[in-house]
Amino acid sequence: MPEARTAEISARELSLQHLLTTYIVTGLVFLLLPGTFLGVWDLIAISEGRSATEVSPAWLQAHGHAQIFGWIGSFIIGIGFYSLSKMGGARQFVVARGWTCWILWAGGVLLRWATNLYGWEWRIILPVSAAMELGAFLLFFHSVSGQKRKHLEDAKRNGQRKREIWMKLVLSSTIGFLLTLLANFGLALYVGIGASTPAFPHVADQRFWILALWGFIALSIWGFSAKWLTTFLGLGKPDDRMLLGALACVGAGVIMTGAGLARPGSALLLIAAVCAVLGLQIFARPEREPKVQGIHRSFPFFVRTAYVWMVVAAGTSIWALVADQSGGIWGASRHALTVGFISTMVFSIGQRVLPAFCGMRVLFSPSLMFASLLTLNLGCILRVGSEIAAYESNAAGAWRALPVSAILEMTAVTLFALNLLLTFWSPPAHEVRRREIQIANAS
Secondary structure, three states, X not given: OHHHHHHHHHHHHHXXXXXXXXXXXXXXXXXHHHHHHHHHHHHHHHHHHOOHHHOOHHHHHHHHHHHHHHHHHHHHHHHHHHHHHHHHOOOHHHHHHHHHHHHHHHHHHHHHHHHHHHOOOXXXXXXXXXXXXXXXXXXXXXXXXXXXXXXXXXXXXXXXXXXXXXHHHHHHHHHHHHHHHHHHHHHHHHHHHHOOOOXXXXXXXXXXXXXXXXXXXXXXXXXXXXXXXXXXXXXXXXXHHHHXXXXXXXXXXXXXXXXXXXXXXXXXXXXXXXXXXHHHOOOOOOXXXXXXXXXXXXXXXXXXXXXXXXXXXXXXXXXXXHHOOOOXXXXXXXXXXXHHHHHHHHHHHHHHHHHHHOOOOOOOOHHHHHHHXXXXXXXXXXXXXXXXXXXXHOOHHHHHHHHHHHHHHHHHHHHHHHHHHHHHHOXXXXXXXXXXXXXXXXX
């Protein structure tokens, strides 16, 4: 009986790892093809015409949706199924729902991308794709909420009476995820019923992305940072009050921006960014050596660089409110947030934790990790600077630099995806060790 029980647990763990790996690979596919490749294509067209109007807004939104929902959303849902199921035990019904959720989520994002790109029956398919994404999230939330309750009950029994700060941040980001998908569904219905193109209206789209990027993804990254960076970077315990202040400012900032109060809303988002940096103690002196075994030693530097990009993005958005004329400062602010902060954090943390989650593997190449992060940040520096100069001052050199920045970032994305795919292709660490022992014994 004990052997049968062990075999059952091992089989469930393996099925959970396969589920997570599928979500991660799906996210990488959306990142590479519908996301980054389309983004590079769009930017080359804009640079050649020296105007953002050279590309359809629907195409630009297809690129953004594939990046944020197809890539980041797939990663977050997959990790959510894995981590929360592990807290409560990997139950088979959770894994089965995870596959159903994957079909709905990947199908919904793919439909949205294709509809924005090709415009076929978009009045029907656009709301259908949004409904599929919302349905996938609701299934995900229902599946893992029971596991989360069990974890909280266990924590209370162990004398831990209140949620840790990372859990509060992740729970808040989950609410932000839901609100983002509800807003996406509402806008899709609005466009499907009364608009002339499948693109969301410009002002509504800007406010939508503030909700998605700050109210959902930034909070999620702060939450995982509060959980992992103390160990990974050797930092001190996060400052709960400062992080709660950051959470409150984000909530108020997103609400104000959504209500059309852009200036006070943007100011609150900048305050939130600074509070998050202070609360996580990102730039404080480490109390212990960072844990960089199996990854590149530059890991702590790039994590800190990501948080610099976050503050730059928030500050640039305030500059855009008073000085932007042609969308260049706004674009630079969004790029600093999406690529400088979000992508750098995912490249850093993802290559640190995903190999272990997906079968206790070791990252294929720390050198590829460094190359992807360095290239990504060089591309982001070039993009942010040249976008402002090109759009706002029509500088010829800046227009020529924009495609170069896009190619650098696409190279970084390719290296990141390649490193993870080769890692998943490699055998788990324990199998490698067993083979080494067998070879040593044989010799």
